[in-house]
Amino acid sequence: MNIQQLRYIHEVARRGLNVSEAAEALFTSQPGVSKQIRQLESELGVEIFVRHGKRLVAVTEPGRAILEIAERMLRDVDNLQQVGDEFANEAVGSLSIATTHTQARYVLPRVVRDFMRRYPEVKLSLHQGSPRQVCEMVLDGSADIAIATEAIADYEELVMLPCYQWNRCVIATARHPILRAAPLTLEAIARHPLITYDDAFTGRSVINKAFLGRGLKPNVVLTAIDSDVIKTYVAMDLGIGILARMAYDPAVDRGLGMVDASHLFASSTTRIGLRRRAWLRGYVYAFIEGFAPHLSRKLVEQAIAGSAGGDDYQL
Amino acid sequence: MNIQQLRYIHEVARRGLNVSEAAEALFTSQPGVSKQIRQLESELGVEIFVRHGKRLVAVTEPGRAILEIAERMLRDVDNLQQVGDEFANEAVGSLSIATTHTQARYVLPRVVRDFMRRYPEVKLSLHQGSPRQVCEMVLDGSADIAIATEAIADYEELVMLPCYQWNRCVIATARHPILRAAPLTLEAIARHPLITYDDAFTGRSVINKAFLGRGLKPNVVLTAIDSDVIKTYVAMDLGIGILARMAYDPAVDRGLGMVDASHLFASSTTRIGLRRRAWLRGYVYAFIEGFAPHLSRKLVEQAIAGSAGGDDYQL
DNA sequence: GACGCTTACGTTCGTCGTAACTATT
DNA sequence: AATAGTTACGACGAACGTAAGCGTC
Numbered sequence: 001m002n003i004q005q006l007r008y009i010h011e012v013a014r015r016g017l018n019v020s021e022a023a024e025a026l027f028t029s030q031p032g033v034s035k036q037i038r039q040l041e042s043e044l045g046v047e048i049f050v051r052h053g054k055r056l057v058a059v060t061e062p063g064r065a066i067l068e069i070a071e072r073m074l075r076d077v078d079n080l081q082q083v084g085d086e087f088a089n090e091a092v093g094s095l096s097i098a099t100t101h102t103q104a105r106y107v108l109p110r111v112v113r114d115f116m117r118r119y120p121e122v123k124l125s126l127h128q129g130s131p132r133q134v135c136e137m138v139l140d141g142s143a144d145i146a147i148a149t150e151a152i153a154d155y156e157e158l159v160m161l162p163c164y165q166w167n168r169c170v171i172a173t174a175r176h177p178i179l180r181a182a183p184l185t186l187e188a189i190a191r192h193p194l195i196t197y198d199d200a201f202t203g204r205s206v207i208n209k210a211f212l213g214r215g216l217k218p219n220v221v222l223t224a225i226d227s228d229v230i231k232t233y234v235a236m237d238l239g240i241g242i243l244a245r246m247a248y249d250p251a252v253d254r255g256l257g258m259v260d261a262s263h264l265f266a267s268s269t270t271r272i273g274l275r276r277r278a279w280l281r282g283y284v285y286a287f288i289e290g291f292a293p294h295l296s297r298k299l300v301e302q303a304i305a306g307s308a309g310g311d312d313y314q315l
Numbered sequence: 316m317n318i319q320q321l322r323y324i325h326e327v328a329r330r331g332l333n334v335s336e337a338a339e340a341l342f343t344s345q346p347g348v349s350k351q352i353r354q355l356e357s358e359l360g361v362e363i364f365v366r367h368g369k370r371l372v373a374v375t376e377p378g379r380a381i382l383e384i385a386e387r388m389l390r391d392v393d394n395l396q397q398v399g400d401e402f403a404n405e406a407v408g409s410l411s412i413a414t415t416h417t418q419a420r421y422v423l424p425r426v427v428r429d430f431m432r433r434y435p436e437v438k439l440s441l442h443q444g445s446p447r448q449v450c451e452m453v454l455d456g457s458a459d460i461a462i463a464t465e466a467i468a469d470y471e472e473l474v475m476l477p478c479y480q481w482n483r484c485v486i487a488t489a490r491h492p493i494l495r496a497a498p499l500t501l502e503a504i505a506r507h508p509l510i511t512y513d514d515a516f517t518g519r520s521v522i523n524k525a526f527l528g529r530g531l532k533p534n535v536v537l538t539a540i541d542s543d544v545i546k547t548y549v550a551m552d553l554g555i556g557i558l559a560r561m562a563y564d565p566a567v568d569r570g571l572g573m574v575d576a577s578h579l580f581a582s583s584t585t586r587i588g589l590r591r592r593a594w595l596r597g598y599v600y601a602f603i604e605g606f607a608p609h610l611s612r613k614l615v616e617q618a619i620a621g622s623a624g625g626d627d628y629q630l
Numbered sequence: 631g632a633c634g635c636t637t638a639c640g641t642t643c644g645t646c647g648t649a650a651c652t653a654t655t
Numbered sequence: 656a657a658t659a660g661t662t663a664c665g666a667c668g669a670a671c672g673t674a675a676g677c678g679t680c
Contacts, residue, residue, distance in 0.1 A: 001392065002317055004670085020634060029672050034635060036670080044399030053678050054635040062402035069394050069594065076388045077316065080381060084359030087377035279384065306621045319645085335659060344647050349660060351645080369653050369660040637676070644669080651662070 003077060005040040006070040008033045009048055013067050017049065017056040072277075078141065079279035086281045093281055094123040098134040098143035101226035102202045103270065106246045108147070111291045119283045130200055130225075138273055144284055146273035147291070149203050158273040159303045163292035165269050167262035168207070169248055171231065172240040179257040186214050186264055193221040193239030195230050202227075202244055203268035210265045231256060276306050318392060320355040321385040323348045324363055328382050332364065332371040387592075393456060394594035401596045408596055409438040413449040413458035416541035417517045418585065421561045423462070426606045434598045445515055445540075453588055459599055461588035462606070464518050473588040474618045478607035480584050482577035483522070484563055486546065487555040494572040501529050501579055508536040508554030510545050517542075517559055518583035525580045546571060591621050 011022040012033070019037075023030040041048050048063035049056040059067065085093055095115075099108065104126055116124060127134075127143055131151035137143035139157055146158070153160060170189060172178050181188045190211065197204040204223075211218050221239050224230045227247035234241040235255050248258045272288060272295070274280070285297040326337040327348065334352075338345040356363050363378035364371040374382065400408055410430075414423065419441055431439060442449075442458055446465040452458035454472055461473070468475060485504060487493050496503045505526065512519040519538075526533050536554050539545045542562035549556040550570050563573045587603060587610070589595070600612040 001395065002670095018634085028670095030634080031636070031638095031673085032671050035637090038636090044395060045403035046399050051635090055679065056635085060402075062398050065398045065594065066395060069391050069398065072592075073388050073391045076384050076391070079384050080316065080359060083377050083380045083384065084361050087375075088360040277387075279380065317645095333659085345659080346648085346661070346663095347646050350662090353661090366660090367654080370655095371660085632680090634679080635677085638674085640671105640673090642669105642671080644667105646665105646667080648665090649663085652660085654659075655657085 001040060001043055003073070005036045006073055008036050009040065009063075009067060010070055010074055012037065012049070012056065013059060013063075017058070019056065075141075075275065075277065079277075082279045082281060089121075090282055091119055092121040093283065094125065095145075095281070095284060095287060096125045096127065096137075096143040097145055097147065097287075098127045098129060098137040099147040100131060100134060100149070100201065101128060101228075102149075102244050102247060103147045104128055105227065106244070106249075107270075108291075111287070114290055115283075115287050118286065122283050132200070135273055138275055141275075144274075144278075144280070145288070147270065148273070149268050149270045150200060150205065153271075155273065157276055159276055159306075161272045161274070161288070161292070161295055161300065161303060162269045163272055163295070165267045167245055167260075167267045168203070168242050168265050169245045169258050170240055170261050171234050171243050171248060171253070171256045171258050173235065173237050174255060174257050176237075176240060176257060178240050179259055181259075184259050184261060184264065186211060186216055189240065189242070189261075189264075190216040190218045192219075194218045194242065195222045195224070195233050195239045196220060196242040197230070198223045198225050201225055203265075206266050206268055207242055274300070274304055276304060278304055280304070316355060316358055318388070320351045321388055323351050324355065324378075324382060325385055325389055327352065327364070327371065328374060328378075332373070334371065390456075390590065390592065394592075397594045397596060404436075405597055406434055407436040408598065409440065410460075410596070410599060410602060411440045411442065411452075411458040412460055412462065412602075413442045413444060413452040414462040415446060415449060415464070415516060416443060416543075417464075417559050417562060418462045419443055420542065421559070421564075422585075423606075426602070429605055430598075430602050433601065437598050447515070450588055453590055456590075459589075459593075459595070460603070462585065463588070464583050464585045465515060465520065468586075470588065472591055474591055474621075476587045476589070476603075476607070476610055476615065476618060477584045478587055478610070480582045482560055482575075482582045483518070483557050483580050484560045484573050485555055485576045486549050486558050486563060486568070486571045486573050488550065488552050489570060489572050491552075491555060491572060493555050494574055496574075499574050499576060499579065501526060501531055504555065504557070504576075504579075505531045505533045507534075509533045509557065510537045510539070510548050510554045511535060511557040512542075512545070513538045513540050516540055521581050521583055522557055589615070589619050591619060593619055595619070 007026060008022065011026055012019055015021045015025065019033050020030045023033040037048065044066065046062040047060050048066055050058040050060055108126070112124065127137060129137065131148040134146045134148050135151060135155050135158060138146040139155065170178060170184065178188060178192060196207060222233055227243055230241045230243055231253060233239070242261065245260065245262070272292065285300060288295050288300055289297065322341060323337065326341055327334055330336045330340065334348050335345045338348040341348070352363065359381065361377040362375050363381055365373040365375055427439065442452060444452065446463040449461045449463050450470050450473060453461040454470065485493060485499065493503060493507060511522060537548055542558055545556045545558055546568060548554070557576065560575065560577070587607065600615060603610050603615055604612065
């Protein structure tokens with residue numbers, strides 16, 4: 001058994017049981033991969049893949065168990081490299097963050113600026129995506145940390161750390177009557193055409209729940225993935241907007257009025273997602289603490305170690 | 316990087332940084348080990364061991380992190396073999412149980428008999444030792460499961476599963492006055508010379524606590540590691556004995572009288588200890604369930620997966 | 631007949647063991 | 656002087672790539 005063989009079976013499984021494709025992705029020859037897989041199978045004494053004649057068509061039952069362990073080992077190989085990189089030079093390296101629009105646009109700029117100042121030698125990269133994409137990126141190793149509000153909870157293999165709570169506001173054109181409604185109610189909002197987030201984004205599920213709870217059917221005329229699109233169309237008076245509070249900046253959004261709506265919706269929690277049992281570079285802990293000061297290195301380490309797996313931490 | 320290199324650093328660390336000894340234990344040459352370690356270090360870009368001239372004298376800080384990950388990987392290598400063995404032939408294999416005298420002598424015989432009947436092809440081995448030895452055996456892989464009452468809780472790397480609760484009785488020669496004391500009290504016991512377990516065994520700590528809690532200083536004239544020794548000396552009337560209840564069998568222990576003492580002492584819980592994240596053969600689950608019927612395969616699997624790490628389960 | 635996996639074979643690289651050398655205690 | 660680790664070198668074996676062969680769709 002060797003690590004290369006584990007890479008082979010993992011890649012073959014990942015690529016829909018296509019050996020040629022896996023070989024290409026690993027920059028090696030297809031016969032080599034084939035042979036090594038057979039060798040591993042014979043060493044372990046079980047077939048990992050089900051073959052129809054010469055083609056791989058499924059993963060066997062032991063194969064599933066083997067793949068799971070193999071993937072854990074490959075992550076550990078990665079972790080070993082990380083340890084090496086860390087101690088070879090503590091301040092040099094790279095940090096890849098996967099996040100959604102709202103975070104990238106309104107929350108992270110300050111954190112990123114501070115981080116780059118403190119670790120000028122770390123190559124920081126931000127990748128924007130849907131909450132699910134963001135999680136997948138962390139799972140397959142193409143990002144180190146995920147930051148999102150929705151969906152993170154669905155991934156067993158990720159550790160979730162609550163960072164901050166936030167709520168929503170209503171925005172409208174400057175002289176819109178909704179801005180003077182006192183108190184602001186869901187009923188008042190529902191009387192206007194609405195512009196807000198797409199279903200899978202930025203706490204939209206909470207908005208739905210609030211209206212549903214009151215038996216209201218808001219007239220949503222436009223759903224957007226990001227706050228800027230919402231603001232653009234609200235400014236055009238297509239409707240009023242329900243927006244994450246931190247996405248409204250009076251200095252920038254001059255043409256728009258805002259009223260707080262945190263009494264109408266349940267608050268949402270933005271979380272950081274990390275791979276379980278990952279070994280993180282020192283500056284990753286620094287970044288996390290810069291983003292959510294209560295997440296000390298020690299707390300995060302404990303969470304990753306898995307001893308508190310699945311649970312949520314107190315904010 | 317390869318798995319062999321991980322074995323090398325692990326064995327060197329385990330053997331007090333003695334490369335020659337590690338090489339011998341791994342049936343290879345000392346220069347080979349030396350070279351592979353240097354190669355791994357250069358690949359990772361950090362020193363794993365601190366050297367004084369040519370000698371290894373300590374583990375570096377990154378070395379500690381590396382060793383930890385390496386050991387996890389080696390356990391996974393083991394797990395892969397286990398998966399292979401399991402599916403190659405479900406009913407053939409070996410099961411190694413490390414346990415203390417009381418369990419081996421009074422509790423396990425029935426369980427072992429049933430198990431051997433059901434899995435005649437599994438080579439069962441029992442290893443007796445102190446609670447600590449028993450745990451160490453599971454940790455270093457020389458046993459699959461540990462069964463003990465004391466000490467198991469101290470091992471972070473083991474998962475503990477409560478199996479059953481038990482309490483103590485007092486034994487004495489047939490016409491001894493303590494047998495007629497009604498009700499039986501700690502004070503009455505403390506008036507006689509006492510024979511019971513050694514400090515590290517079979518719930519002795521609970522016995523100490525009970526007497527201490529009442530300000531009593533029992534006159535312990537003999538401490539033994541196993542129940543049979545206690546019974547032997549009680550039969551010689553050297554004193555009265557405090558014994559685990561399940562160790563008294565009226566059919567066998569004819570010369571001895573017994574009174575229950577469960578109202579005097581806190582009950583003890585016997586636990587099974589398993590390595591975290593181990594992959595267990597099917598018959599191991601069967602054995603565990605035969606020993607403690609409430610520990611279903613599913614429950615045990617969840618526990619070793621680590622998601623409930625550190626916690627204790629409800630009995 | 632095109633795609634995909636296996637078999638066969640030769641080259642290359644890596645690993646291991648022996649032997650000689652050097653440093654530490 | 657003895658013990659412990661490194662360097663040097665040669666032999667063996669494993670892994671890889673190329674090319675040809677066979678099955679499946």
